[in-house]
Amino acid sequence: MILNRNDKCWCGSRLKYKNCHLDFDKKLEALKNQGCIVPTRNLIKSKEQIEGIRKSAKINNGLLDLVSENIKEGMTTEEINKLAHEYTISQGGIPATLNYDGFPKSICTSINDEVCHGIPSKDVVLKNGDIINVDATTILNGYYSDASRMFMIGEVTDKARKIVEITKECLNKAIESVKPWGFLGDIGAVIQEYAESNGYSVVRDFGGHGVGLNIHEEPFVSHFGIRGTDMILAPGMVFTIEPMINGGSHEIFIDEDNGWTAFTADGALSAQWEHTILVTEDGIEIISK
Numbered sequence: 001m002i003l004n005r006n007d008k009c010w011c012g013s014r015l016k017y018k019n020c021h022l023d024f025d026k027k028l029e030a031l032k033n034q035g036c037i038v039p040t041r042n043l044i045k046s047k048e049q050i051e052g053i054r055k056s057a058k059i060n061n062g063l064l065d066l067v068s069e070n071i072k073e074g075m076t077t078e079e080i081n082k083l084a085h086e087y088t089i090s091q092g093g094i095p096a097t098l099n100y101d102g103f104p105k106s107i108c109t110s111i112n113d114e115v116c117h118g119i120p121s122k123d124v125v126l127k128n129g130d131i132i133n134v135d136a137t138t139i140l141n142g143y144y145s146d147a148s149r150m151f152m153i154g155e156v157t158d159k160a161r162k163i164v165e166i167t168k169e170c171l172n173k174a175i176e177s178v179k180p181w182g183f184l185g186d187i188g189a190v191i192q193e194y195a196e197s198n199g200y201s202v203v204r205d206f207g208g209h210g211v212g213l214n215i216h217e218e219p220f221v222s223h224f225g226i227r228g229t230d231m232i233l234a235p236g237m238v239f240t241i242e243p244m245i246n247g248g249s250h251e252i253f254i255d256e257d258n259g260w261t262a263f264t265a266d267g268a269l270s271a272q273w274e275h276t277i278l279v280t281e282d283g284i285e286i287i288s289k
Helices: 022-033 047-070 077-090 158-177 185-197
Strands: 108-111 114-116 131-140 143-152 208-210 217-221 238-241 244-246 252-254 262-264 270-272 275-279 284-288
Touching: 047 077, 047 131, 047 143, 047 275, 047 284, 077 108, 077 131, 114 131, 114 244, 114 270, 131 158, 131 270, 143 158, 143 270, 143 275, 143 284, 158 185, 158 238, 158 244, 158 270, 158 275, 217 238
Parallel strands: none
Antiparallel strands: 108 114, 108 131, 114 262, 131 143, 208 217, 208 238, 238 275, 244 270, 252 262, 275 284
């Protein structure tokens, strides 16, 4: 759609185009003419949408805080699921994973060599030395937020502690690499460089993703790659960064019985941390963590 300077802006702000996204669009057009991949307008969240995502994230962050306060040895993953589900509902939210493409639970709980999409169960009991990722996605008034955290149960081995810490540092360095008008490929490059320099591998079958109006949106956020490549990171984009780092090979397989849970192919430990990021005019905002 071609807009005149005095038309209402396409973003829904009700401001005149010249006072809102005109300069933004000119910058994207110039980058496109240079051969860059630029985001489409539907990837740019409005102020109203961003505020809705923030409110959803308040519940999602509170859910993970509650898990952090209660998770312990002897607890079943179904008990964690119940805790998360009841909290989300009590705050007016909806667990986004529940019944998503048939997924049967309100969160994912992935332990030790489970890379992601572990299904909570009353038969899975947390043991001393386990590491576990709890991944939560919340819907509030149609807006989605997404994050995951690692937890170390009791006394873990140095090997287990290190992969949890290195994976968190991969996430931190990736977030530091996000610059308005920078490149999406920088994110994956930073994660891959840091993980591999420490003797770890990066899972390639999964990645981060746009989020906010749906559970999964464009763009796909690869956790390996080349600097200065892929889509331009424009202000208003909202996406997750969620590196999955393996202690051995990056190869994985999916459990044939449940069709969901991914495991490391060689049985090595795996860890993941996830934040939802907003690109702003002068940096980033961590919305969900």
